[in-house]
Amino acid sequence: MRDARIAVIGAGAAGLSLVRRLAAHADPPPVILLDAPPGPLRPPERTWCFWEEPGGEFDAVLTTSWSRLRVRSRDGRATLGRLAPLRYKMLRSPDFTALVAAELAKAPTVRRITATVTEVRDTPGGAHLHARATDGTPLHLRARWVFDSRPLPALPPARTTFLQHFRGWFVRTRDPAFDPATADLMDFRVPQPPRGLAFGYVLPLGPRQALIEYTQFSPTALPSQAYDDALHHYAERILGLGEFTRTGTETGVIPMTDAPLHRQRGHSVFRIGTAGGATRPSTGYTFAAVQRQARAIAAACAAGRRPVPPPCHSRRARTMDAILLRALATGRIDGPDFFADLFRHTSTPRLLRFLDGRSHPAEDLAIGLRTPVLPILRTAAELPLLRRRTRPEAPR
Numbered sequence: 001m002r003d004a005r006i007a008v009i010g011a012g013a014a015g016l017s018l019v020r021r022l023a024a025h026a027d028p029p030p031v032i033l034l035d036a037p038p039g040p041l042r043p044p045e046r047t048w049c050f051w052e053e054p055g056g057e058f059d060a061v062l063t064t065s066w067s068r069l070r071v072r073s074r075d076g077r078a079t080l081g082r083l084a085p086l087r088y089k090m091l092r093s094p095d096f097t098a099l100v101a102a103e104l105a106k107a108p109t110v111r112r113i114t115a116t117v118t119e120v121r122d123t124p125g126g127a128h129l130h131a132r133a134t135d136g137t138p139l140h141l142r143a144r145w146v147f148d149s150r151p152l153p154a155l156p157p158a159r160t161t162f163l164q165h166f167r168g169w170f171v172r173t174r175d176p177a178f179d180p181a182t183a184d185l186m187d188f189r190v191p192q193p194p195r196g197l198a199f200g201y202v203l204p205l206g207p208r209q210a211l212i213e214y215t216q217f218s219p220t221a222l223p224s225q226a227y228d229d230a231l232h233h234y235a236e237r238i239l240g241l242g243e244f245t246r247t248g249t250e251t252g253v254i255p256m257t258d259a260p261l262h263r264q265r266g267h268s269v270f271r272i273g274t275a276g277g278a279t280r281p282s283t284g285y286t287f288a289a290v291q292r293q294a295r296a297i298a299a300a301c302a303a304g305r306r307p308v309p310p311p312c313h314s315r316r317a318r319t320m321d322a323i324l325l326r327a328l329a330t331g332r333i334d335g336p337d338f339f340a341d342l343f344r345h346t347s348t349p350r351l352l353r354f355l356d357g358r359s360h361p362a363e364d365l366a367i368g369l370r371t372p373v374l375p376i377l378r379t380a381a382e383l384p385l386l387r388r389r390t391r392p393e394a395p396r
């Protein structure tokens with residue numbers, strides 16, 4: 001049995017963000033970071049986008065960043081928003097992982113173990129972990145605090161669960177086709193699903209290179225071929241890219257749910273990251289919230305407090321998201337019109353502050369008044385009466 005002050009399970013965005021914060025403390029606690037071996041439990045590489053001011057701690061390893069965001073309504077009308085003083089930043093997971101690995105290589109208090117965690121048990125004064133090393137050897141570990149970022153086996157019951165499901169192609173065009181200063185956040189010119197909404201997402205990496213994605217917010221994921229068909233249509237018919245080659249692919253399914261995701265599994269065991277509710281239900285954005293959560297946990301550990309992860313999103317934000325998800329799911333609001341109008345009538349920095357949960361109630365009200373008020377009020381009134389139900393199938 002090995003002892004550690006802190007055990008962190010999972011070396012994804014949440015686990016790595018937390019461990020690097022703990023290691024950066026003036027008097028860092030001993031930490032064991034456990035991650036599954038390469039295989040089905042390891043998430044594939046991905047790109048994270050988030051917004052913040054220039055000079056952020058990951059700026060040196062960003063792929064790129066943009067000063068403008070564009071939203072296009074179904075009829076092609078464009079709203080161009082200037083982000084200043086913020087930038088929309090793209091960080092690829094291998095670059096983040098390499099940065100953190102280099103930091104941790106210089107951190108004598110952090111030990112990395114490749115093993116599959118099979119059980120975590122809260123015990124008096126700490127927790128016990130059982131794991132299996134790559135060669136099958138059982139491993140037992142005791143820690144004062146455990147932070148677990150393993151994905152939940154199934155989502156808890158919810159009033160509404162949508163999936164944000166998407167596929168992206170990294171493309172290289174023969175002729176210049178992209179404006180490297182502008183990212184297309186939502187382009188609603190794509191065919192829409194019967195429930196929810198769909199949009200194109202274009203992240204230019206240069207005049208001839210971009211990540212282009214087809215995304216749906218809807219109840220179920222699509223067959224694989226449907227994403228490729230939608231991307232062909234988007235690239236060729238809508239964006240008119242001309243001749244291009246595909247250099248990579250990215251696929252994802254992010255749950256958008258109003259289910260309560262509990263951060264405490266016991267006195268000493270906590271969930272972090274997506275499993276602990278870091279994903280904003282209405283947008284799927286997670287990375288910035290994970291950074292805030294990691295900072296707060298590390299500060300609590302340094303201060304000798306019980307390091308319960310704080311909620312990543314305020315109750316007000318989660319309530320508004322529950323209303324929005326429900327209004328979309330019932331078809332009471334038209335998704336493409338809703339988002340296109342929101343961007344048209346609200347300044348982009350204010351909207352991003354709102355999405356970060358950093359806006360004031362007065363600003364929220366001003367934004368709320370720009371939405372279809374009656375369907376939203378009807379949905380808000382109905383929400384407390386709805387039962388939370390288990391999804392028939394968990395998203396993969």
Ligand SMILES: Cc1cc2nc3c(=O)[nH]c(=O)nc-3n(C[C@H](O)[C@H](O)[C@H](O)COP(=O)(O)OP(=O)(O)OC[C@H]3O[C@@H](n4cnc5c(N)ncnc54)[C@H](O)[C@@H]3O)c2cc1C
Pocket residue numbers: 009010011012013014015034035036041042043045046047048049050115116117118149150151250251252253254272273274275284285286287288
């Ligand atoms: C393709 C894609 C693109 C995304 N883009 C964005 C974006 O642009 N902006 C944004 O904010 N969010 C984005 N998200 C959402 C979110 O940021 C990510 O899902 C984020 O990577 C979640 O990090 P996590 O650490 O909580 O979970 P994960 O990344 O799922 O990490 C879980 C970790 O647990 C480990 N693990 C699992 N089981 C075991 C086990 N039994 N034992 C030991 N270890 C185990 C895995 O190896 C993994 O390291 C995206 C998601 C996807 C899928």
